[in-house]
Amino acid sequence: MKLGILVSGRGSNLQAIVDAIESGKLPCSISIVISDREKAYALERCKKHHIPHVVIKRKDFGNVQDFEEELIRSLRQAQVDLVVLAGFMRILSAHFIRAFPMKIINIHPSLTPAFVGKDAQKQALEYGVRITGCTVHLVTEELDSGPVIVQACVPVLPDDTEETLSERILAYEHRVLPQAIRWMAEGRVKVEGRKVQVIGAKYGTLPVNPQLEVF
Numbered sequence: 001m002k003l004g005i006l007v008s009g010r011g012s013n014l015q016a017i018v019d020a021i022e023s024g025k026l027p028c029s030i031s032i033v034i035s036d037r038e039k040a041y042a043l044e045r046c047k048k049h050h051i052p053h054v055v056i057k058r059k060d061f062g063n064v065q066d067f068e069e070e071l072i073r074s075l076r077q078a079q080v081d082l083v084v085l086a087g088f089m090r091i092l093s094a095h096f097i098r099a100f101p102m103k104i105i106n107i108h109p110s111l112t113p114a115f116v117g118k119d120a121q122k123q124a125l126e127y128g129v130r131i132t133g134c135t136v137h138l139v140t141e142e143l144d145s146g147p148v149i150v151q152a153c154v155p156v157l158p159d160d161t162e163e164t165l166s167e168r169i170l171a172y173e174h175r176v177l178p179q180a181i182r183w184m185a186e187g188r189v190k191v192e193g194r195k196v197q198v199i200g201a202k203y204g205t206l207p208v209n210p211q212l213e214v215f
């Protein structure tokens with residue numbers, strides 16, 4: 001499976017995908033990484049691992065439609081089979097999503113539908129929950145509300161800061177995202193409306209549901 005990965009920041013989830021591929025655990029290749037920010041550290045990771053990459057900045061386009069058309073053009077030119085949002089911090093339009101039907105996944109640092117949007121870890125802390133986590137979901141036109149592929153539960157500790165909680169969640173993100181991509185590559189993710197079934201996966205076990213098989 002050829003991946004097109006969209007990033008905006010440090011790229012630790014990108015690195016987790018690269019590590020999974022290079023270790024032989026993830027039968028995929030990365031055709032293109034696109035960053036909307038030229039100073040994203042994710043781009044340094046691409047240079048180190050010789051991954052094709054491009055910067056496509058919103059402010060270089062007169063409107064969001066032209067910006068998204070360039071994203072679509074680059075992804076189609078790279079002939080990607082799956083688009084992965086790995087810390088990409090722009091809300092994508094229905095037009096973009098319809099260009100890759102059921103072929104866009106996103107990693108989000110909460111148990112959706114709780115705490116959607118930006119700063120999910122801070123939202124969880126401020127709300128006072130004792131359990132949060134991360135979600136890989138299919139991207140729909142509604143923000144962070146797509147059919148859920150996998151979720152990991154992460155405890156919130158009394159002395160947690162946004163930083164300590166984010167790091168604890170991130171450790172699970174780096175496992176559930178490659179696992180979800182592998183299930184997509186194996187064709188085991190079956191979607192009926194909002195319901196998702198990973199064929200052959202073991203459900204009901206925590207802290208990760210469905211249970212991870214490789215990562």
Ligand SMILES: Nc1nc2c(c(=O)[nH]1)N[C@@H](CN(C=O)c1ccc(C(=O)N[C@@H](CCC(=O)O)C(=O)O)cc1)CN2
Nearest residue numbers: 088089090091092106108117118139140141142143144
């Ligand atoms: N249509 C969708 N687009 C995106 C989704 C999605 O689920 N559906 N996921 C996001 C990633 N994301 C949370 O997982 C997210 C990213 C950014 C924002 C946001 O409010 N961004 C602001 C400002 C961006 C900036 O500061 O540069 C905005 O775009 O207005 C919310 C959620 C990726 N896209």
Ligand SMILES: NCC(=O)N[C@@H]1O[C@H](COP(=O)([O-])[O-])[C@@H](O)[C@H]1O
Nearest residue numbers: 009010011012013087107108109117
């Ligand atoms: N709403 C989207 C969102 O908050 N995404 C989050 O941004 C971080 C990117 O880290 P990374 O660049 O090191 O992968 C990750 O924690 C990801 O879940």
